Amino acid sequence: MSGAEEREAGGGGGGPAASSSAAPASSASPGGLGEAGGAEEPGALLGGARQHGEAGGDPDAPPKKRLRAAGAGAGGPESAAGSVKLEERLYSVLCCTVCLDLPKASVYQCTNGHLMCAGCFIHLLADARLKEEQATCPNCRCEISKSLCCRNLAVEKAVSELPSECGFCMQQFPRSLLERHQKEECQDRVTQCKYKRIGCPWQGPYHELTVHEAECTHPTKTGNELMEILDEMDQSRKKEMQLYNSIFSLLSFEKIGYTEVQFRPYRTDDFITRLYYETPRLTVLNQTWVLKARVNDSERNPNLSCKRTLSFQLILKSKINSPMECSFLLLEGPYDDVKINPVIYHFVFTNENNETDYMPLPIVDSVECNKLLAAKNINLRLFIFQIQK
Ligand SMILES: [Zn+2]
Ligand SMILES: [Zn+2]
Ligand SMILES: [Zn+2]
Ligand SMILES: [Zn+2]
Numbered sequence: 001m002s003g004a005e006e007r008e009a010g011g012g013g014g015g016p017a018a019s020s021s022a023a024p025a026s027s028a029s030p031g032g033l034g035e036a037g038g039a040e041e042p043g044a045l046l047g048g049a050r051q052h053g054e055a056g057g058d059p060d061a062p063p064k065k066r067l068r069a070a071g072a073g074a075g076g077p078e079s080a081a082g083s084v085k086l087e088e089r090l091y092s093v094l095c096c097t098v099c100l101d102l103p104k105a106s107v108y109q110c111t112n113g114h115l116m117c118a119g120c121f122i123h124l125l126a127d128a129r130l131k132e133e134q135a136t137c138p139n140c141r142c143e144i145s146k147s148l149c150c151r152n153l154a155v156e157k158a159v160s161e162l163p164s165e166c167g168f169c170m171q172q173f174p175r176s177l178l179e180r181h182q183k184e185e186c187q188d189r190v191t192q193c194k195y196k197r198i199g200c201p202w203q204g205p206y207h208e209l210t211v212h213e214a215e216c217t218h219p220t221k222t223g224n225e226l227m228e229i230l231d232e233m234d235q236s237r238k239k240e241m242q243l244y245n246s247i248f249s250l251l252s253f254e255k256i257g258y259t260e261v262q263f264r265p266y267r268t269d270d271f272i273t274r275l276y277y278e279t280p281r282l283t284v285l286n287q288t289w290v291l292k293a294r295v296n297d298s299e300r301n302p303n304l305s306c307k308r309t310l311s312f313q314l315i316l317k318s319k320i321n322s323p324m325e326c327s328f329l330l331l332e333g334p335y336d337d338v339k340i341n342p343v344i345y346h347f348v349f350t351n352e353n354n355e356t357d358y359m360p361l362p363i364v365d366s367v368e369c370n371k372l373l374a375a376k377n378i379n380l381r382l383f384i385f386q387i388q389k
Helices: 003-011 049-053 063-071 086-094 118-130 153-161 175-185 194-198 206-215 223-250 366-374
Strands: 107-109 115-117 163-165 172-174 190-192 203-205 255-267 275-278 282-284 287-295 310-316 324-332 345-349 378-386
Touching: 086 153, 107 118, 107 153, 115 118, 118 255, 153 175, 163 175, 172 175, 190 206, 194 223, 203 206, 223 324, 255 282, 255 287, 282 378, 287 378, 310 324, 310 345
Parallel strands: none
Antiparallel strands: 107 115, 163 172, 190 203, 255 275, 255 378, 275 287, 282 287, 287 310, 324 345, 324 378
């Protein structure tokens, strides 16, 4: 589709490698927007992720470790170079001490100054509430709560100044400017023909847009041809409206529950380990649930394919007295900017049949999916609507 997807394929070997600990994915996929994983990579900034094989010795070591190793001049062939760029050193200083990612939104700190991104902070509080314990800082064990911790604006601003890579043209920009660049300025961003409104399906990089529009055949179509195209567009519009109407009618159900969910990366124990995601147990509608997700439906080598998808399943962990018929929905959460399309799923949970099949997570495209994989934890919001007869 876009130039960006071709580059994903070219990067090779970029599958995220996360471990079951809090260690971050060490080799961010090159197609990702370099939001965090890619940026922590010592090699990534030196001219594209292609170099990451050579960077910092053990490619599976967490970035923090590799950074230190490189800084100390220990081992690797790059140690001769000695110095690590300032922004790379800052990544390890400004990252969240829980997920080791660069925070995307608010940053909180414990009374001893340990930094936590909003997603991790809220999760620590929520986990503690579920276990009926006092939440503590994972670094120094001091008590944390919304009133004990404060935001650290200096860190938030510093992070927004750090360079980040455009997912289309691979150039570096301060994080704070990246969104505008990708939306409005990048010459390689994916654009659509201005005659899309009368049915032209073309999309491609911005720098090819003028040439296409000059030779686009759509403006010369006759009224009758346009009527057909408009009919088709009416149909898809109608489908969209149906979706929104069903969401609105779900909202008037008596029993609705929702919660923030954080998919965390794990590796299977297979000979060739596979990446999968799982959320901590969550309570919605007085039942305990878990969500699992996998990459490219667990195909053997997802890093060899340029198309990235995630699929997920919802599992009911508690025992129930009678079948529970539910509609459910995954949407963007409050602490992340995942682009996900609303899709309503439906399932009747019983004690014997307590997990849904794997269903595609409706992420808008592969670029967005890589961005999620690079960021390690995936924060979404789950809604469950119980259907009562
Ligand atoms: Zn975090
Ligand atoms: Zn602390
Ligand atoms: Zn760009
Ligand atoms: Zn066109």
